Amino acid sequence: MTAVKAGDVEGLIRRGPDPRVPVILIYGPDTGLVADRAARLIAKIVSDPDDPFALIRLDGDVLAGDPGRLVDEAGTLGMFGGSRTIWVRSGSRNYAPAVDAALKAPIEGARIVVEAGDLAKSAPLRTLCEGSPKALALPCYPDDERTLADLIDRTLQEDGLRIDRDARDLLAGSLGSDRRASLSEIGKLALYARDQGTVSVEDVEAIVSDVGASILNELIDAAFAGRAAEAERTYRRFRHEGMDPSAMLGAGLRHALQLLSLRLDNPRGSASQIVANWRGLHFRRKATAETQLARWSAEGLRPAVAWLQDAVLACRRAEPDLAHAQAQAIFLRIAVEASRRR
Incomplete structure (x- = not known):
């Protein structure tokens, strides 16, 4: 197995990966962290930044239509004879066959860095890289x-x-x-x-402003506190502004899991006691967090987590209009359920 532990990723990037490993997959739910680590890794391994052939950027959708191109690019020599780095960024199509072909090819003098999103354990791209001695899989989870x-x-x-x-x-x-x-x-x-x-x-x-109290917290807090009208109004505004429904559901799911974890750790604790020990919670959100924890038990949160998980998967497969309808319905369902828990 060549899956790297999440806690070891930073050290690996600082040291630089083993030059004998040609393929490096960087993936995870935090797209900002994935992009940051990919950029730092590229800067570490690009042999000659002045050589336009030293770094090649490819889109995953292009490779999905032409799986052999990745091997061809990896086999092309740099203008000045140095090593070559190919930076692959994911699109909406499956390009795992292109990476599979690269792992099977005798690549020398080239590195392939694949920047991907949140990959399930069974995702083809992840299983390929975790199962090959010629690849590293670097997970990127939210900062602790x-x-x-x-x-x-x-x-x-x-x-x-x-x-x-x-x-x-x-x-x-x-x-x-x-x-x-x-x-x-x-x-x-x-x-x-x-x-x-x-x-x-x-x-x-x-x-420094409170980054944790992001714009999405307006929607999430309204839903989990039982303010259905506000949740519906906020969702419509976010949709009009072009917010991705999967991003909204993902943020809602992370919040639900956070509430569930707090409730499981403190099944009999008062909402105010739990909030007092909630690290990173901005003071402006404390009142609504107390409302949410007072209304939601662990037993109530489990189905809410399941609704959000199902909705995230459904939205990824749906057309944009249907995805928005599904996401909005879930937030309203949570808000209505919370309003009953007075």
């Missing part, structure tokens, strides 16, 4: 406390800054699980604190 602290230190160090421990703790508590959004907030902080050497608590309080 340790990885957030490492991200903060590393990103600020690139701008010549260090951060006080209290400031780091405050910043980490304000960041959510989306790597792209977290990097944006850290970048704003670095710009604000430029040339001052050390980032303080005051700097963090002055600049």
